[in-house]
Amino acid sequence: MRLRGRKGIREDIERQKELVVLNAKDYKGKWAELFGNNNPIHAELGMGKGRFISEMSKKYPDINFIGVDMYDELIRKASEKARNAHEIKTDEEAESAPSIPNLKLMLFNIEHIEEAFAEGELERVYLNFSDPWPKKKHARRRLTHPGFVEKYQQILNANGEIHLKTDSQSLFEFSLNSFADMGLRMRNISLNLHVEGIHPDHVMTEYETKFAGQGMNIHRCEVVIGENVLASHLEQLNKAKSE
Secondary structure, X not given: OOOOOOOOHHHHHHHOOOOEEOOHHHHOOOHHHHHOOOOOEEEEEOOOOOHHHHXXXXXXXXXXXXXXXXXXXXXXXXXHHHHHHOOOOOOOOOOXXXXXXXXXXXXXXXXXXXXXXXXXXXXXXXEEOOOOOOOHHHHHHOOOOHHHHXXXXXXXXXXXXXXXXXXXXXXXXXXXXXXXXXXXXXXXXXXXXXXXXXXXXXXOOHHHHHHHHOOOOOEEXXXXXXXXXXXXXXXXXXXHHHO
16 A cells, blocks of 8 residues: 655655654664653554554653654654644744654554564554454464564563554454464453443544444454563452452
8 A cells, every 4th residue: 555645745754853753773772762761662553644642642741652654644644643632833844843752753664663673672562453454365464463473572571562452353353363372361352342432531543433433343452461561460360360
């Protein structure tokens, strides 16, 4: 898929050096330095137009967020969403745009995500409404295929988690099987996340708003990766059994 956008897209995102990262490989192992703090780093892989990552960065200022996508046009649209979410007005003629302290938008191909982040550099990976790649021959392209999950395991730290949301039942089934086959623990599995209505604290993506409005089921689960969060999860399970 190739997105078409207005002229000057690359020039636009190049101007936003404080928000947009075009040379992600240069920051492997140095993202905390780029953010200027040691706060946890959460990344949305395949952020689309950027509503989710923008709203999350506003809602949780003590967490650093990175939105990743491979298309210039989506990076540009996400930058607009980010500025709107943080109520930042910019001068199009200025040499650079104002920064958002805890948000970066990264132009990068997720297939090589391990080249952008060092081992244990992230605390959470969000996979929101990823392309389901429904044909069996394209299974390796699905972002929950073991080939990708192994990379997430590498870049997630001891508190690492994967949070998945999708409208695709087939992708969700594939994902649950993929996680289970890899021996990974899952929690908060939902086949219809908004069956009782949308929780006021829940941050929606563009697709989620559209699909939930059409009455479609939203599937969600959390995958426990890091040793610390796994230990906590098992402790809670044992406590529940004993009560």
